[in-house]
Structure formats: structure tokens, C-alpha cells
Amino acid sequence: MQNLNATPSLPVAIDVPIMDQEAFSKKIGISQDTVRGMVETEKLPSIKIGKRRFVNIAELTNRCLNEGTNR
Template sequence: MDEQKQIVMIPVPVMSKERFAEMTGLSEGQVRGMIEKGHLPSMKCGKARMVNIARLSQEAINLEDWTA
């Protein structure tokens, strides 16, 4: 049986640390720490450091067993 993975399209590929914290229930300090330790992908957008939601989603898809 061929295994297929679905691609999830998200409307926004990056998100502010503050918004990510709000949506996940984490504190802004926890999000900042996760970024600094390399546990949460991020990228610079101008002066701001943004959570890279697209990369986070792709990493989750690659790590999970999506067989039904």
C-alpha cells in the first residue's frame, strides 16, 4: 500500500512570538526560550524574530506517522 502524506497549507507562514504564545497557551518567555534553544524554528523579518510556522508544520508532518 502506498503511503501518502497530506500537505497542510497555512495562510501565514510566520507568526510573531507574542501571537504564537497566545495561540499555544505558552508564555512569551517560554516561546523566546524555545527559539533561543533551537526547539522552535524562527526567522528574522526586518528587526523582528518570527516563529516559522511553515517549517514547524513540515517538521511535525515529517516526524508523525500519518498512516490511517
């Protein structure tokens, strides 16, 4: 008989659109140093995974979409 009170163990994948700083700089056509500076000053949202910091594309998109509604 199956235990209906047991919490199922399912693998969960959370997809957060992120991009490494090098790819982001190439994609938008600015230097890696500029991207790094924007991440460090929090002008670009980022997420740290291990020792690396990635541009958080989901948060950047959210900021861009909401900027027009805050004016």
C-alpha cells in the first residue's frame, strides 16, 4: 500500500535566465570591463553561482518592463 502522506521526491529545475558577463558584453556590444563595472555597481542585476557572477536576464527584463510604468 502506498503512503499518501509522504512528500514526493521530484527533481526540480528552476530556470533563471542568466548569461555570463562575456556573452552579455558580446551580445549588446560593450566591453567586458564595462559589464563587470555595471554588475559591481548594481546597475545590472546579477546572481552569483559559486565564484562566478552572471547577469540576471530575468531581473533585467523585469526592470525594463516596469521602468515605463514608474514614470
